[in-house]
Amino acid sequence: MMTTIMPEAILMAAEKMSAGGKHPLTAMFGRDETANGVGYVIYCFFEIPENKTVDGFKVVFNSNGSLEYDSITHIIPAAAWYEREIKDMFGLVPKGHPDLRPLVLHETFPEDFFPLRKNVKVNAKVRGERQFKVRTAKGEGLFEVPVGPIHAGIIEPGHFRFSQAGEAMLQLDAKLFYTHRGIEKTVEGKTPYEALPIVERICGACSVSNTWSFCQAVEKAVSVKVTRRAEIIRTLLMELERITNHVGDIGNIPAGVGFNPAISLGGRLKEKLMRLNESVAGNRFLRGMIIPGGVSMDITPELCELIHQVMDEVADGVEDMSTMFHEQENFQNRIQTTGIVRSQTAIDLAMVGVGARASGYSHDSRCDFSYGVYDELDFKPYTKTMGDVAARLLVRIGELSASFEMVDKLIELLNDCGEQELSVAMEYIEGSGWGISESARGSNFQYVALDGDGRIDRLFVRSASYANWPALPIAVQGDIIPDFPLINKSFELCYACIDR
Amino acid sequence: MFKVLERIFKDKLATEKISLAGSDRYRGPIEGSADGDVLKACAAVCPVKAFAVSGEDYTIDYKKCIFCGRCVEACANKVINESGLQHKHEDALPVLLESGQEVLQDVLKEKLGRSLHVRHLDAGSCNACDFEMGAMSNPVYDLHRYGVHFVASPRHADMLMVTGVVTRNLEQALKMSYEALPEPKLVMACGACAAGGETYGDTYAVVGAADKVVPVDLYVPGCPPRPTAMIMGLLAAADMLKEKMK
Numbered sequence: 030m031m032t033t034i035m036p037e038a039i040l041m042a043a044e045k046m047s048a049g050g051k052h053p054l055t056a057m058f059g060r061d062e063t064a065n066g067v068g069y070v071i072y073c074f075f076e077i078p079e080n081k082t083v084d085g086f087k088v089v090f091n092s093n094g095s096l097e098y099d100s101i102t103h104i105i106p107a108a109a110w111y112e113r114e115i116k117d118m119f120g121l122v123p124k125g126h127p128d129l130r131p132l133v134l135h136e137t138f139p140e141d142f143f144p145l146r147k148n149v150k151v152n153a154k155v156r157g158e159r160q161f162k163v164r165t166a167k168g169e170g171l172f173e174v175p176v177g178p179i180h181a182g183i184i185e186p187g188h189f190r191f192s193q194a195g196e197a198m199l200q201l202d203a204k205l206f207y208t209h210r211g212i213e214k215t216v217e218g219k220t221p222y223e224a225l226p227i228v229e230r231i232c233g234a235c236s237v238s239n240t241w242s243f244c245q246a247v248e249k250a251v252s253v254k255v256t257r258r259a260e261i262i263r264t265l266l267m268e269l270e271r272i273t274n275h276v277g278d279i280g281n282i283p284a285g286v287g288f289n290p291a292i293s294l295g296g297r298l299k300e301k302l303m304r305l306n307e308s309v310a311g312n313r314f315l316r317g318m319i320i321p322g323g324v325s326m327d328i329t330p331e332l333c334e335l336i337h338q339v340m341d342e343v344a345d346g347v348e349d350m351s352t353m354f355h356e357q358e359n360f361q362n363r364i365q366t367t368g369i370v371r372s373q374t375a376i377d378l379a380m381v382g383v384g385a386r387a388s389g390y391s392h393d394s395r396c397d398f399s400y401g402v403y404d405e406l407d408f409k410p411y412t413k414t415m416g417d418v419a420a421r422l423l424v425r426i427g428e429l430s431a432s433f434e435m436v437d438k439l440i441e442l443l444n445d446c447g448e449q450e451l452s453v454a455m456e457y458i459e460g461s462g463w464g465i466s467e468s469a470r471g472s473n474f475q476y477v478a479l480d481g482d483g484r485i486d487r488l489f490v491r492s493a494s495y496a497n498w499p500a501l502p503i504a505v506q507g508d509i510i511p512d513f514p515l516i517n518k519s520f521e522l523c524y525a526c527i528d529r
Numbered sequence: 530m531f532k533v534l535e536r537i538f539k540d541k542l543a544t545e546k547i548s549l550a551g552s553d554r555y556r557g558p559i560e561g562s563a564d565g566d567v568l569k570a571c572a573a574v575c576p577v578k579a580f581a582v583s584g585e586d587y588t589i590d591y592k593k594c595i596f597c598g599r600c601v602e603a604c605a606n607k608v609i610n611e612s613g614l615q616h617k618h619e620d621a622l623p624v625l626l627e628s629g630q631e632v633l634q635d636v637l638k639e640k641l642g643r644s645l646h647v648r649h650l651d652a653g654s655c656n657a658c659d660f661e662m663g664a665m666s667n668p669v670y671d672l673h674r675y676g677v678h679f680v681a682s683p684r685h686a687d688m689l690m691v692t693g694v695v696t697r698n699l700e701q702a703l704k705m706s707y708e709a710l711p712e713p714k715l716v717m718a719c720g721a722c723a724a725g726g727e728t729y730g731d732t733y734a735v736v737g738a739a740d741k742v743v744p745v746d747l748y749v750p751g752c753p754p755r756p757t758a759m760i761m762g763l764l765a766a767a768d769m770l771k772e773k774m775k
Binding site: 134135137138142144149150151152153154155178179181182183184185186206207208209210211212214215223226227230231232233234236277290291293294296297299300303304307308309310311312313314316317326349352353356357523524525 | 531556595668702734
C-alpha cells in the first residue's frame, strides 16, 4: 500500500523518498478519484534499486480544497515535465515551478480544459486559445533559428528554437507533444485486451517495450503470473527489438554527417532484422505477440534457426561498421566531445537508458529490476563516461554484442523449456499495478488501474524518451548548429512515445 | 578506410525487385468465408470498425484496418475444422479516389518517364509508418530508381505523403503545408491512421483521418504499410500526376 499524504507534505515526502538522489524519480502523474470520494490524486514513484522495486506516495487533494501544491522541481529537477503535464491534464498547480507554460496541450485548447478529469468526455471538441511563448536569448548580435514542426527529413514533428551566437547554439527551446493523441484517455473504460492494439501503437519503434510494461502492470493488478515459456519469448522479443533499434541507430548516426557507406550498410542490416521480425510476428514491428497473460504465438525451432542465421549476419555487419567508424578520422572528429551530458546532469535529470549509460550513470532496468528471464542471463550494464555522441554510439555497439549473446542464451533456454503453455487465462478484476521494461532507449514505466468491472480506469505511460528529452537542450549548448542533427540522432528519442 | 572499400566490393548490389509477398505469418488482407453469425462475432471484435457484415457477406474497409488479426482469431475460435477467414500473406493494394481505377502489378513495370517529388508530413503517427518510409531509401528498396524523391519543403513537392491520425496540435501544420504545395498537387494518406483515422478512436486530441482536413487522392492501407506497399502507392501517384499534367 502506498502512503497517502496531504499536499502540504509533498516536499518533505519527496526529499525523504529520493534519499539525496539515490532513488531516482521514476514517474509522477495525476489521477481523478473523485468518483470514489477521494478527489484528485498525484502519484509519485521512485526507483529503489537496492530492493529491485519502485515505491512512492499518493498526494490527495480534497474535492473542495485548494488545487495548489509546492513544486518539487527545485529539489528534484526530473519532476519539471511531470508537474507541467499534471497541470495540463488535471489543473493541479505546482507553486514555484520555474516554467509553467503548457506542455501537452497547444494553442487551440482553452485554458480551463483538463482532459483527464473524469467529467470531460473523451471526444470533447472544445476550442479556445492559450498562450505558448517560445523561450529565446536576447542580446547584441544574437539571432534565432526556428525549425519545425515539419522538418526537412522523414522524422517526427517538434518545434526547435535555437538562440544563436554565431554558429554556436547558446540556447535551445523545444516545443514537443505535437502528436498527442489522447491515448491515456481513449483507453479508459476498455478492458486491457481491448486496449492492447492501441498500446501497441503508442510508438512504432518501442512496440514490444510498451506492450510488455503494460502487460506486466495488468498482470500485477490482477495477480497473475505468466508461464516460463512466455517469459522467455517476451525477453527474446525485447532483445530483438533492441537489436533492430540499435542497428538502425548506429546506421542513422552517420547520416548526421553524411557518412554514406555506413548509412547504406546500416540500412541493409536493419532491413534484414525487420524481415526477421515479420517472420516471427507477422509484421515488421513485432506487434501482436505479447498479450496480457502471456504471448500469442510460439517461436518455433525453425524460427529459432532463422534468428540464429540473421543474428550471425548482422553481428558480422556491426563489427565491420564499428571498424569503419574507428578508421574514419573525420567521423571521429565530428562525434568526439560533441553533445556532452555530464554524469551529474544525467543523475539530476534521472536519465535512463543509452543516454544515462553513455554519461557514466549505470541505469539499466534489466539489472535494476527483476522481470522476464534477465536474472538468468548474467549481464552487466555497459557504460561509458564521456557523455558525448561517440560514447552513445559506443554504448550501442557494446550493448549489441551483449544482446547477440543473450539471444543465443535465450534460444537455448527456450529449447530446454519443457513447458509448452504460452498464456494463462486472464480474469480482469479491480486492482492496480506497475510494469517496467528496458526499451532500446531506456526504462519504460507504465501504471494501470482497473475498476470494479476490470476496465481501465487509469493508464499512465512514461517511456524512456520522456526522461531523456530534457537532456537534449543541455547537451547542445555551446556546440555548433550543424552538429544538432548529429547530437539529436545520438539520443534517438521518440516523439510518439512521449506525446501519446 | 580499408573497411569501407572492402564492404563496398564485398556487398555488391542489394537492390531487389519489388514483391508484395510476405512471410508465412504476415497478416495481409482477409480472404475466406464463414457463416453470418461467425462474421458478426468477427465484426464485434474489430477495434477500428473496419469489418462490416451483411447477411453471409462481409466487407473490410482497408483504409481503416490495422491488420491486428482479431477477426481471424475470433473466426478460428468459432469455426472448428473448417477454413473460415484467413490472412493473405501479401500487401493490400492502394485505394484510389477515382473509384473503378484499379492498381495493377503492371505499374511496377512501367517505371520510366516520370518523376514524383514527395514531402512527408507526420500528422500524428506512432512513427512506424515513418520508419518504413525511411526504409524505402535503403539500398534494398532504393526508391530513387523509380524517379521518386523526398524533398525538404512542401514548396518543392508534387505530393504530400501524410502519416498518422491528424492531431489537434498538427492540424494547422497540415493545412499550411498543403497550401504551400504548388499545383498540380496530390495528397496520399499513408497507413491506417491517415487513411481511416480510427486507430485511437475519437478523442479530444484527434481531428481524424487526413481527408477531414485536406483533399486526399489516394490511400495506402497497412499498419504500417510495408515499404513495398508504399512504393506501389507512390507509383500509382506518379501515374495520377501524369494525368493531372495533361
